[in-house]
Amino acid sequence: MSWSNENRNEYLFFTEKHKNIFLLLLLIFFLLSVKLFYLQIVRGNYYREVSEHQRLSTTHERAFRGLIYDRNNNLIVDNITNYVALFYPFEQQYMPSEESIEKLSEILQKDIKKSIETGWRYGRVVKLAENLTVNEAFKIQENKLFLPGITVVKEPKRRYYDAVENAHVIGYVNELRAEELENMENTDLRVGDIIGRCGIEQSFDKYLRGKDGGLSFEVTAKGRHKKMFNYNAPTIGNTLYLTIDTDLQKVAYKALSESSSGKGAAIVLDVNTGAVRAFVSCPGYDVNKISYVKEYRKYLKDKKLPFFNRCIQALYPPGSIFKIITFVAALEELKYNYHIIENCTGSFELGDRFYSCSSKKGHGKVDLISAMAYSCNVYFYKIGLALGVRIIDEYAKKFFLGEKTGIEIASEKSGFVPTPDWKKAKTKMSWLKGDTAILSIGQGALWVTPLQMANLISAVSTRGISYQPYFVEKVRDSVTNKIIYLHEPVRNEKIELSNYTWQQLHKSLKAAVEYGTAKRTKFNDLKVAAKTGTAENPQGDDHAWAVAYAPADNPQIAVAVIVENGGFGGSVSVPVIREILKQYFHITEPDPEEDENNKNNKNKKNIKNNKKTKNKKNKQKNVKR
């Protein structure tokens, strides 16, 4: 019997306490079991997921973005492969170790420490170096044992053909930053994803972006890859077919860059659909190079502002191009007889001020048609004053001034048409007759974009029928090869004018080519209608405008050209139009004789000499304005 030598009570006393200990231990082991049940049964699913997530590492393989073709099926954007070194974090290491950084620097023969600090993170992945050569990539793979967690992956890189000419149409791409992602909703994008930044790359990002793929690995706690699971091949983005004609782009860009200032814009529209055939802002930039900081800074510092899309972002006064609107309004509203002849003496007196004409000597006796052809300001001052500001504004709006054209790329400006109410609110001065006079020749606080002018001349050519300009003809799915997007022309509101008005307008525009300011677009085999303009610019040299459509009797294309600070429209911008038309209609006709070129040069000089006097006049005007 237990405790045989002891008092029975002592033993009972012991067993009582002994029982308490037993119960205490029972309770503790029961609680442990409860916790075990909680961990493995209640929360088991969660922990299973965590452990799966922990053991699988997915290398990310970026998809190629879609290809872009021009109108003639010439490839303008495709992709090349770039090798990138990435660090995948493992165990308790979230950055590569000092030794592996040193080793990598040794292989690449440059210090990568800085680029790690400033470089992006792809989720938890750290980018160490990019643009590796094949040799370097192989060396890194060979030294994998000394570079735990570091992998080389192929990454697509965009390649742009005719990059400078097409820059403002296509735009460019770069990596999504973390702070941008914060502002985006409902997106499956991740930091570091490539997205389009402007132009078509941005507007059609959804179509161009491919589907990323990758390899799933099982990794050990030390970050070594153990076995491969599955490989999802990335899918290339969809193919875009543009309306742009690259040859035309090149010709237009060349003509613009060889013009007097080398700055400007040229737009060619298909009048029957609104398709943009050329869309050039000069100077452009090489999209292939802007990912290099040095080149990017160079472009930023360039005073010619290569990143500035002059086609849709720049605002200029339309100058004499606006006379088209004054002309139309006069015929429609005043039942104006175009035979009315005025005598132009070179200036026009209104109140106590003189308003000059484009020709200093004056055009002599002109009727409406020849006033248009010669771009006589005096004639149009008179019409404008007879019309009044409200009617002019009404017609300006009819021709879509002051509103966006709705083209597919972002950051288009809407321009501005001044009204008496606006002036009152802005300057607290009432609208004067002088304001009406200069408005009627397209000066004053009137602002338009080159694209609006192209749209305007396109509408003129087809008697009021115009379409929203567009770039993308169709999108082809890269997998199924089916067309998944086809552009349908969007018709703008028709400009309702009498036939007679259209007839007279077309007649006057043809006259400008025949004997007027746009003589240089005259071809033997092609009838052209055009209008030039010289927009006075209080900040600097005049802007040279020219708009045209051809063939005059059966219009196909409408062209608008501006050479910023170029000088006289007839001598600076019209030659650009001539080059564009020659290319588009495949005209081999030689340019007018050498003499004329010499004359041009002389003219230019004369213009430059005149400028000083003109500027003085401008200043006077500015004060009065």
Place this chain on the structure above:
Amino acid sequence: MLNVKSIFTKITENIDITFWISLLYLLFVGFTAIYSASFNNDNLTKFVSTQGAALGIGVIGMIFFAGFNYQHYKHFYKFIYIFSCLLLVSVLIFGMEIKGTKGWFKFPFFSFQPVEVTKIMLILVLSAYIDINWRYIKKLSVFIKTLLITFGHFALIMLQPDFSSTLSYFPVTLVLLYVAGAKLTHIFSVVLYGSLAVSIPLLTTFFKLQPELLETNKVLSFFVNATSQWQNAAIILGSVILIIVLVKWFLNKLRIPIGWTYPVLFLCIIIAGSFSSIVVNKSLKEYQRKRLIVFLKPEIDARASGYNIIQSKIALGSGEFSGKGFLKGTQTQLGFLPEQRTDFIFSVIGEEGGYLFAQMTILFYFLFVWRALVVARQARDRFGSLIATGIAVMFAFYGIINIGMVMGLMPVTGLPLLMVSYGGSSMVSSMFAIGILISIHIRRFY
């Protein structure tokens, strides 16, 4: 002395089925998990064979200790104590250092951790001392002397330093005193003193790991600052005195008279505990304190001190009901689970065997402890009961601390799961302890 044949018949007569099945299950699960945890090691069978060898030595020792009459220990308990102290001193002099702890004797083919053996010697010594002095057990002097015996070992082990191995000493000593009939006031005082001394520095460390919490919670930051600013400490001490006086006054009003002894004692313990916490704080390094307390919220230091607990919980939890299968646990095989052969062996069982095997392990571990307690109840004399209780409680607390640790309920201390974890010394000493239990069991009628 009994001859070999009669020992054999005694063992067979006295086979306790539950006890042996539990032991065999634990050994089986342990060897399986060690094999799985070393599957990715170059030397696949090294750990299993080492463990097997230890088990062999252990079984031989077990048979020896089973045959040896436990009652003799009482006669030379002083020699046992001196010998165990000598072992601990010599390991400080001749020992080998592993991971900053000088706790191993290195021999040509194996190394040996004396603390694993001395923990059993201490149980024998304590049982003997309490048994001899049981009539005076309610006396403070006997109580303190018993504590001093433990403290001698504790101090020597802390010199190695090996904090975790001393952890089971406190519950074992206190439980032995409790079952022997020591005053509850004494036991309670020691518990309060110890928990104050340990919890103040640990909790301070814990809250300092969460600076944003301290910024928003002013009360908390006041208490945390009390460890470094004496003004705060004085305010807290003053309010504690005030509360004690108020409670005493209130109880007197309720006609429950309380002398001044208890309040003063209570206050003294609080003050002593608080001051001792400074010593504890100094003796533990920053990373040790972090490791001990981070289990409350491992996420706050997920990459460093909390990493082990997080990985262990993932391993356990992801096993779900039926486990990922033998050699198929991703946490174990890919090396996410740290210390998988030793401290976190239970997580390996939980991951690969699932809830099924993990719960069975807890169950059989408890059954094993229960049978050991039954041995204590059926023992022939008080000495045997005390030894068996001590051994049972030691096994129980090793299990509780280890399993609690891998589930994130207790500090990460590095105590093995006895009979399951890899480790020769602990396996051998466990077998010795079992031998002593058998010795007590088979002699219960004589």
